Amino acid sequence: MTPIQRHKALERIWGTPPGWGRLSAVNHTVIGKRFMLTALVFFTIGGLLAMLIRIQLASATSPFMDAGTYAQVFTMHGTIMMFLFAIPFFEGLAMYLLPKMLGARDMAFPRLSAYGYWCYLFGGSILIVALLLGVAPDAGWFMYAPLSSATYSPGINADIWLLGITFVEISALSAAVEMLVSILLLRARGMSLDRMPIFAWYMLVVAGMMLLGFPPLILGSLLLEAERAFGLVFFDPARGGDPLLWQHLFWLFGHPEVYIIFLPAAGVLSTIIPVFSSQRLIGYRAIVAAIVAMGFLSFGLWVHHMYATGIPHLSLSFFSIASALVALPTAVQIFSWLGTMAAGRPRFSIPMLHVGGFMFVFVCGGLSGVMLAMVPFDLQAHDTHFVVAHLHYVLVGGFVFPMMAAAYYWLPHMTGRQPVQHLSHAAFWTVFAGFNLTFLGMHLTGLLGMTRRMHAYSDPAWEALNFVSSMGSFLTMIGFALLALDLVLMILFGKPFRRDPWRSGTLEWAMPTPPTAYAFAAIPSVSGRADTLDVRRIGRDLAAGQGLLATPRGEMETLGVDPLTGEAQQIVVLPRPTFLPLITACATAGVFLSLLLKVYPLAVIFAAVVLTLFLRWSRSPHRPQMMDAGEGLILPNHLASPSPPSLWAMRFVIAADATAFASLLFGAGFLGISAPGWPPPFWPSAGWMALFPILPALVAGAIPRGVVTVVAQAMVLAGFSLILWKMEGITEHAAASSLAAVAIFAAVHTAIGLVMACWAMRRDDTDRRIVSLWQRYAALVAILSAVFPFALRLLVGGVA
Amino acid sequence: MKELAFLVAGFVLWSVAFIAIYAVQATGCAIGLQTGLLRAILIGVLAVFLLAGGVVLTVAMRYRAGPLGRSAVLASGAALIASGLTFSGIFWADLC
Numbered sequence: 001m002t003p004i005q006r007h008k009a010l011e012r013i014w015g016t017p018p019g020w021g022r023l024s025a026v027n028h029t030v031i032g033k034r035f036m037l038t039a040l041v042f043f044t045i046g047g048l049l050a051m052l053i054r055i056q057l058a059s060a061t062s063p064f065m066d067a068g069t070y071a072q073v074f075t076m077h078g079t080i081m082m083f084l085f086a087i088p089f090f091e092g093l094a095m096y097l098l099p100k101m102l103g104a105r106d107m108a109f110p111r112l113s114a115y116g117y118w119c120y121l122f123g124g125s126i127l128i129v130a131l132l133l134g135v136a137p138d139a140g141w142f143m144y145a146p147l148s149s150a151t152y153s154p155g156i157n158a159d160i161w162l163l164g165i166t167f168v169e170i171s172a173l174s175a176a177v178e179m180l181v182s183i184l185l186l187r188a189r190g191m192s193l194d195r196m197p198i199f200a201w202y203m204l205v206v207a208g209m210m211l212l213g214f215p216p217l218i219l220g221s222l223l224l225e226a227e228r229a230f231g232l233v234f235f236d237p238a239r240g241g242d243p244l245l246w247q248h249l250f251w252l253f254g255h256p257e258v259y260i261i262f263l264p265a266a267g268v269l270s271t272i273i274p275v276f277s278s279q280r281l282i283g284y285r286a287i288v289a290a291i292v293a294m295g296f297l298s299f300g301l302w303v304h305h306m307y308a309t310g311i312p313h314l315s316l317s318f319f320s321i322a323s324a325l326v327a328l329p330t331a332v333q334i335f336s337w338l339g340t341m342a343a344g345r346p347r348f349s350i351p352m353l354h355v356g357g358f359m360f361v362f363v364c365g366g367l368s369g370v371m372l373a374m375v376p377f378d379l380q381a382h383d384t385h386f387v388v389a390h391l392h393y394v395l396v397g398g399f400v401f402p403m404m405a406a407a408y409y410w411l412p413h414m415t416g417r418q419p420v421q422h423l424s425h426a427a428f429w430t431v432f433a434g435f436n437l438t439f440l441g442m443h444l445t446g447l448l449g450m451t452r453r454m455h456a457y458s459d460p461a462w463e464a465l466n467f468v469s470s471m472g473s474f475l476t477m478i479g480f481a482l483l484a485l486d487l488v489l490m491i492l493f494g495k496p497f498r499r500d501p502w503r504s505g506t507l508e509w510a511m512p513t514p515p516t517a518y519a520f521a522a523i524p525s526v527s528g529r530a531d532t533l534d535v536r537r538i539g540r541d542l543a544a545g546q547g548l549l550a551t552p553r554g555e556m557e558t559l560g561v562d563p564l565t566g567e568a569q570q571i572v573v574l575p576r577p578t579f580l581p582l583i584t585a586c587a588t589a590g591v592f593l594s595l596l597l598k599v600y601p602l603a604v605i606f607a608a609v610v611l612t613l614f615l616r617w618s619r620s621p622h623r624p625q626m627m628d629a630g631e632g633l634i635l636p637n638h639l640a641s642p643s644p645p646s647l648w649a650m651r652f653v654i655a656a657d658a659t660a661f662a663s664l665l666f667g668a669g670f671l672g673i674s675a676p677g678w679p680p681p682f683w684p685s686a687g688w689m690a691l692f693p694i695l696p697a698l699v700a701g702a703i704p705r706g707v708v709t710v711v712a713q714a715m716v717l718a719g720f721s722l723i724l725w726k727m728e729g730i731t732e733h734a735a736a737s738s739l740a741a742v743a744i745f746a747a748v749h750t751a752i753g754l755v756m757a758c759w760a761m762r763r764d765d766t767d768r769r770i771v772s773l774w775q776r777y778a779a780l781v782a783i784l785s786a787v788f789p790f791a792l793r794l795l796v797g798g799v800a
Numbered sequence: 801m802k803e804l805a806f807l808v809a810g811f812v813l814w815s816v817a818f819i820a821i822y823a824v825q826a827t828g829c830a831i832g833l834q835t836g837l838l839r840a841i842l843i844g845v846l847a848v849f850l851l852a853g854g855v856v857l858t859v860a861m862r863y864r865a866g867p868l869g870r871s872a873v874l875a876s877g878a879a880l881i882a883s884g885l886t887f888s889g890i891f892w893a894d895l896c
Contacts, residue, residue, distance in 0.1 A: 193803075193804065194868050194871070285874065288868070289874035292808060293878050293882070296808075296815055297811075312896050313895075314893040314895050318818070321885055322882075322886050563801065563804070564867065564868075673827060795827070798830075
């Protein structure tokens with residue numbers, strides 16, 4: 001088979017259909033680019049809102065928005081930048097790059113990528129439509145209760161945030177599962193974990209953080225929406241709730257999110273700097289340890305947003321010290337980058353200019369972060385423009401500059417054209433100067449006492465600084481416009497090249513550019529660290545079919561490896577383009593819109609449709625079998641493998657779900673110990689009947705398949721339904737609301753287990769193993785939920 | 801997969817210690833435990849986790865020649881130091 005014949009055959013198999021067929025795309029290159037482009041559209045909208053904010057604050061005498069409109073504008077600016085730009089942009093970049101860097105042909109679950117994209121697009125669109133209709137969220141991007149409660153935000157605005165963001169976060173969770181499984185299982189032969197390109201390490205840790213970071217936010221949003229829509233009590237102190245619970249749940253997500261945004265950018269820097277320094281990355285192993293340390297430490301900082309809430313000194317010390325400690329792994333990376341540059345011969349091309357911009361801005365932001373980590377200073381600067389300046393230095397420095405470097409570095413990969421550099425320098429310096437002009441002075445505005453989110457002011461001392469900030473913001477906007485123009489010029493008139501224009505050493509350059517749908521004509525083998533490869537030679541060899549899976553068989557095949565050693569283990573056969581992700585996302589949008597419009601029966605119907613569609617996804621024409629992988633290697637397909645990707649995915653889904661469950665139990669315990677109005681005037685109780693679900697749950701956990709499980713899960717569901725039926729006063733006190741929430745959580749998980757148990761009766765062994773995992777987990781949730789009311793009562797009794 | 805487990809084990813322990821110490825402190829304060837007794841319990845909990853962290857570091861050092869071995873040693877060491885520093889407040893700060 002000639003390379004051209006192979007190319008045509010693979011393109012027929014992997015290509016996305018034209019016309020309306022594009023909506024059925026599942027290919028990682030297509031979906032990754034869609035994510036990034038959509039994120040840039042949202043970035044533009046968020047940027048325009050920032051301009052409105054700066055016009056409003058430019059002088060003490062020219063406010064043009066009333067307080068209500070201004071509240072919508074700053075809330076949407078923050079929400080868009082955090083949820084609709086930063087996270088989805090790097091998700092897109094990761095989807096586009098990871099398979100290509102790792103030597104795979106696609107992500108592990110292409111339909112999940114497509115589903116995540118549609119959820120992101122629809123969820124984000126709901127928020128933008130709300131903005132256009134004048135009913136956008138207006139309680140700030142972190143939606144603090146009680147301001148966001150039905151009492152103080154009675155309209156639909158807050159509901160749009162709570163439901164819209166939860167809808168968008170489906171895409172973040174699906175991307176997390178997708179990235180974890182893809183990085184661990186779908187790599188080139190021989191690419192052990194310690195040979196992976198460093199970017200993949202960053203994304204592995206980030207995906208783990210997303211998996212555990214987003215569930216508390218989703219749970220908090222659902223609890224707040226339940227309080228607003230149904231009158232349940234979690235955050236209302238008059239009925240045993242506590243607004244601080246929202247802060248805990250939000251920042252349990254919110255602080256790791258800063259690192260979730262920074263780490264992919266750091267991964268970009270760790271990839272680009274060695275290439276432009278002509279020097280292997282120094283301290284690879286130390287960086288791996290540093291990323292892991294950052295991943296964990298970032299979860300121990302959440303209360304540093306809550307120093308002013310009156311928590312005990314000892315607790316403050318934990319969070320303050322952890323906040324300072326997280327600077328150390330960051331410093332390890334920065335010194336590693338500096339060392340790499342010092343040891344090599346840096347070429348200051350355009351991407352490196354943006355790396356320089358990052359170094360300056362991010363280090364400034366990091367230092368002001370260490371200042372804010374110190375409790376006494378934070379109490380002075382809390383909720384002022386100093387904090388606004390700090391977070392912009394960290395996020396623009398830590399994300400936007402690296403992403404601009406990434407754009408110049410990888411856009412040639414996407415387009416096949418190199419930068420023309422007519423506007424590149426001017427664009428960089430305009431953004432850099434404009435940014436510093438905007439935010440440097442804002443530190444002083446904050447220290448002078450200007451609090452964030454005020455829509456008008458009268459102090460003349462603030463006016464000059466605010467005016468400079470506003471002028472700087474316009475300069476920044478001009479810089480971004482120049483940058484966009486420069487990138488468009490590059491796409492249209494850039495210089496074509498053959499392969500690897502930057503002389504890099506990672507596998508994404510060992511393919512034609514722009515990339516083909518199948519990425520690699522054959523799957524490469526790797527025998528050393530995968531960031532110093534001879535990309536040009538490997539590219540030629542792969543195009544000639546020298547590698548695994550080089551003979552097209554009509555299926556979308558890629559290699560599955562042992563997670564640690566990279567030894568070839570299985571052939572993963574991926575699904576073809578399909579409209580199912582789009583249809584499922586439309587049905588999911590139906591659920592959220594029904595909840596938003598408070599047509600609850602319709603929401604239940606849409607939820608049933610979503611469940612049915614997901615079950616339909618599992619239909620597969622393939623059977624377990626052994627297959628020829630080429631080069632004399634015979635491997636099982638994923639259905640015959642003891643460790644298929646879907647089994648790993650279920651493990652990760654359960655980990656995310658367990659985090660939400662643990663957060664719920666923590667929330668109820670927190671209210672019991674800390675909230676005013678406890679112990680409650682009455683305890684809702686189903687008596688010893690509350691323990692009824694335990695026995696069948698034990699059975700379902702011990703025998704997690706077959707008719708026995710169906711019967712057992714049905715009994716557990718009946719038990720929790722009865723408990724909920726008997727529960728009284730759930731809108732009167734947080735105790736009853738919390739116990740109802742726990743029982744509902746258990747009932748929903750049991751119901752899912754029941755459906756899955758019925759479905760698995762006629763499925764193959766792999767599906768049954770996956771379902772068994774869920775049954776065991778659902779049984780554990782049921783048992784803990786049945787025991788929890790007694791434990792909570794005991795705890796509250798001790799406190800009383 | 802034990803290499804991967806060693807890479808994260810130290811910081812998993814740090815996380816569990818964080819939850820345990822924070823929970824003991826909050827509950828102890830809420831139920832009105834005597835300051836001296838609460839401090840002693842907290843010191844005991846921290847000691848257990850430091851000991852466990854030391855064990856993880858020792859075992860990780862045995863495997864340092866393998867894949868991810870050096871990263872695991874660095875991460876375990878960092879986690880042990882982080883545990884000592886993060887929770888040092890139990891010796892000197894006001895508990896409630």
